Amino acid sequence: MPRPDFVFAVSFCVVGLLAGLAIGRLSAQPAHAEAAPVAAFDANGIEVTLHHFTVRPDKKERFKEWIAFLHGQHGPAVASLERERTYFEAMFTDPKSPADLYWVVAKGRGGAPVETSPLAIDRVHEAYMAEVLLPGSHETFQTQNVLMPDFVVDTIRRRETARTGAPKP
Numbered sequence: 001m002p003r004p005d006f007v008f009a010v011s012f013c014v015v016g017l018l019a020g021l022a023i024g025r026l027s028a029q030p031a032h033a034e035a036a037p038v039a040a041f042d043a044n045g046i047e048v049t050l051h052h053f054t055v056r057p058d059k060k061e062r063f064k065e066w067i068a069f070l071h072g073q074h075g076p077a078v079a080s081l082e083r084e085r086t087y088f089e090a091m092f093t094d095p096k097s098p099a100d101l102y103w104v105v106a107k108g109r110g111g112a113p114v115e116t117s118p119l120a121i122d123r124v125h126e127a128y129m130a131e132v133l134l135p136g137s138h139e140t141f142q143t144q145n146v147l148m149p150d151f152v153v154d155t156i157r158r159r160e161t162a163r164t165g166a167p168k169p
Contacts, residue, residue: 046087046156048146051103054137060098066128067091076121082163085111087156101133108160 055063070077070091081089085108092102114122 045109046106046146046148046153047108048104048106048143050141050143051105052137052139052141053101053103054134055093055099055101055132056134057099059132062128063101063132066125066132069124069128073121076119077125080114080117080119080121083112083117084114085109108156 081087087106087108088104089106090104092104094100094102114126117123
């Protein structure tokens, strides 16, 4: 189970990221905006991405079941992130367009893909995705900026050092 300081640090990042997403949404800039994108991984080895999917029109109730499943299996779902080197995931829907699903992920280098997971929760999660999400609707937005306070980076580094025995590059 993650330590409270790690959870707090990641939660703090999510709040900052959400503020940035809201500003970007309000400005209605396309993913290919003029600003130069940040590297896929910043100097701290942390990648933050925003994904968009469309929920199939006939699968709105199954989508609600999927979210309820994730809430009900919160502990095992969080535990499954370790092997993927994922620091957090957050899913959002737009109240004005509930078929639009946005998914924010922050992860480190070297994680195993979910498709190789031996965990039952990942198999169920993938099955929901295949059933609920409209094929061909996945978009990955171009990261323009990631702001992360030193205490969050330090917390992630301590976690990685404890996990691997060596500090992150």
